[in-house]
Amino acid sequence: MTRTNFGNLTGRDLEGFHTGGDTEAWRRLGSHVVEVQDPTRGALRGTRFAVWAPNARRVQVMGDFNWWQGDDMELVPGSGVWALWKEDVLEGTRYKYKIQHADGTWQEKVDPYAFHSQRPPENASVVWTSHHEWAPSEDEWLARRAAADPYHSQMSIYELHLGSWRKGLGYTQLVEELPEYVRWMGYTHVELMPVMAHPLAASWGYQVTGYYAADSRYGDPDELRVLIEALHAAGIGVILDWVPGHFPRDDWALGRFDGTALYEHADPRQGVHPDWGTYVFNYGRNEVKSFLVSNALYWVSEFHIDALRVDAVASMLYLDYSRKEGEWVPNKYGGRENLEAIDLLRYVNKHLYERQPGVMMIAEESTSFPGVTKPVHEGGLGFGFKWNMGWMNDSLEYIELDPIYRQYHHNEMTFAMVYAYSENYILPISHDEVVHGKGSMVNKVPQDDWRKFSTLRTFYSFMWAFPGKQLLFMGQEFGERAEWNEEAGLEWWVDGMQWHKGLRDMMREINLVQAATPALYERDCEPDGFSWINANDWMANTFSWLRYGADHEREIVACMANFSPEPYEQYAIRVPRPGVWREILNTSDTRWDGDGGYENGVLTTFVGEDGTDQLMVRVPPLSGLWLAYDPVASAHQDR
CATH class of the missing domain: 2.60.40.1180 (Golgi alpha-mannosidase II)
Incomplete structure (x- = not known):
């Protein structure tokens, strides 16, 4: 096969991918519309397909362009990557890979590096090239971000699920409503639950099948870019949830990709998550390192995301997480720490902070693992902030009590100050606290509406004046009574009613007063504040x-x-x-x-x-x- 048939891809281009050092692997793997030079016909346009499947016997690409029959791909010399360039295959083409395992069986797979995919329940990958041109204001935003000091700045975060904030709105419609509302409420950031492609809406995006593809339920990737640009124009930073801890078992996605445990560990004691029934990445494999560090950089660089909140960090740090004795494999020193996952997190954090000035890395980490927000060069994990899950649990247990019993649990509201400066903390009241039988924030509080809403106003004022940055999940700012349900959306019709409107207006005031009062945020991370x-x-x-x-x-x-x-x-x-x-x-x-x-x-x-x-x-x-x-x-x- 000639180099032209590989679409200008060579084994040398893939050396970094195989050593774990390629932090922009999406530029080489996946589908790309590229131009090649033919000796007789000149410049030709088509799509280069490239997929890592080192243990496959045979790989084909199938799609709209060949009536889903499959064209044979070939191994790039010196690589476990199969590639093929197809003339006149352009943007919008649907495709999949058809992989023959060592035992001769065939399996259809979507592209791990696809930039776009069909809307669920369909799952084919889609050839996509971004044509979005960022507005000049984005350069100004990125410059301000690079010069910002998040530790000494106000950070009031509004967490939301795009599909149910206002049910039925896509990226384009959200442009008209979300930035204006968040700015009016006085929040400084939005945190988006995962927008990566996922088949099961009820997973809220935390079981990802397309790590490089924006969720097509709401539009195409460039429409998401427009939404992010609109939020920036409104002065709102964008935090995106990122899920490197596990991935689902759907047989058309990453799992057993070439018939072997490629992205995951083969040993179920290491490669299967007992709580979620998902696969766990093999963090020690170089190509997996390249896949994950590149994915983090992809969202920050290609979509101008301002921060990544890394989901379920605790499950990555410990080999015995949710496992009983005998169900896990100790590390080489006999310990329970996942040394390979720790190295990966340090690698990702260090690289993003070096490559993207002003970016923030945030850990959702629920244990007392030391040094989560300590710099890598000082032996830490290198995150900028950590969710304070202990504060969240203690304070919610307190407000759920009848006032007559609160005096016996007083320390639950003060204990967080014992460790408040061990890390750089964000105080989260997230989606996880208002689902699965936990009740909404207002319904956690006992007795009548006067007590419910008065207590909630008091609690939010306590939270916003406590050391740490603040995060509140959508709907809780106006006292939604029902548990969050991604299928139903928020109960916006109540936000003009008594109690609800008062709570929402007070939340706006709290944000505005905090912004005008540096003492309430400037030294969140310093004991003398x-x-x-x-x-x-x-x-x-x-x-x-x-x-x-x-x-x-x-x-x-x-x-x-x-x-x-x-x-x-x-x-x-x-x-x-x-x-x-x-x-x-x-x-x-x-x-x-x-x-x-x-x-x-x-x-x-x-x-x-x-x-x-x-x-x-x-x-x-x-x-x-x-x-x-x-x-x-x-x-x-x-x-």
Whole structure:
């Protein structure tokens, strides 16, 4: 076979892929419309197909262009990659690979590197070339991102599932509604649940069959690019969930790709996930390394994604994850850590931070594995942030209690400060907390609607003033009562009703006040950005603490959260600066359907019996308060 028939692909082009060092493998593998030079006919256009199947006896490509009968591919010399160039096969062509196993049986497979695919339940790969031209504003966005400091910036994240945020909308329709809503609500980022091709809608994208293909249920890849561009134009960063921990067993996808365990481990003790019944990647195989690191870079570079949130990191880190004694294989040192997965995560994180200035890597990691957000060169995994699953579990258990019992669980709301600075944390109330019988956020809270919504407003004010960045799943900002159901979509008709509208409007206010108050975000990751005023008032179900900005003397906010239905007309709190303090948030405000009547307005300190500067605060029932120090008014008062 001549080089022309390989579509300009050579064995040398694939050396990096086979050594695990190709971080842009999508440029070589998969289907690409390329031009080749023919000695007699000149330049010819067609599609080059290339697929890694080293243990196959024979490989064919079949599709629209050959009536699905199959054309034989050939091995690229010095490689386990089969390739074929087909003249006049262009964008939009549907295709699959037909692979003959060593035992002579045949299996049809979709392309692991396909950029586009049919809409489920159909699953053929589609030849695709992007024709999207990024607007000049994207260069400005990427430049600002590169110069940004996420650790000292506000980060308020709105997590959503594209298919059910507003049911029936595709990428193009979402352009008209999603950026405007997220900007109006004051969020800084959206986090999209996986948009990679997947056959089962109920998996929400977490069981991926097309790692390089955008979900065709909502449109084509360029329409997704337009949506991302519109979000950036609205000032909204885009976080995308990425799933390198496992993949489904669908017989037409990655599993047993060439008749052998190619992408996964052959030993089920290593290659099968017991919880989900899925395959686990063989992280030690070089070609799998190239596949995964390239996939992470692909979404960041080709779609301008600003951050990847890596799903189920804990399942990757431990060989005995969800496995009983005797059901797992120790590492070479006899330990339970998955050394190959750890190396891969470090490789991916280090490479993306070096290649894409300003990108963030976020770990959904539920254990106490050390150094998740520590740099790779210091022995860490190299993530930028980690979800604080411990804080989430403890705080939700607390608000689910009747107020009379909360005093006995007071420490569940304070314990997170014991380890708050061991990692760079995001505080998540994600989709996982409002499905599968867990109930919506508002229905986690016991008793009547007054208590439900007052408690939820208090909890959100506690969350937004606590050290760490914030993430909230769609629908919880207006108190959706039903559990999230991807088939039904959100209950938007309630967001103008009593309680619901008040909660949503307060969430907008919280985001806007936080953005205008650096003390509430600037030192989220630094211990001297926080101190307790009173962490031990368990009898009153009340917490009070201070947040500090970069200017430790002038940027100070005193925060309170009363999780009791009892008001406190005179509640004294110690503050570090004498002078004037102004109420900047009161969750019992009548604008949010609160009771009102407990406004503090402008307060002036007094000297307590112990000689400390104090404020006498009116604390409403089931409410949160933020009081900001006013250095200008205090200076005038001193005169």
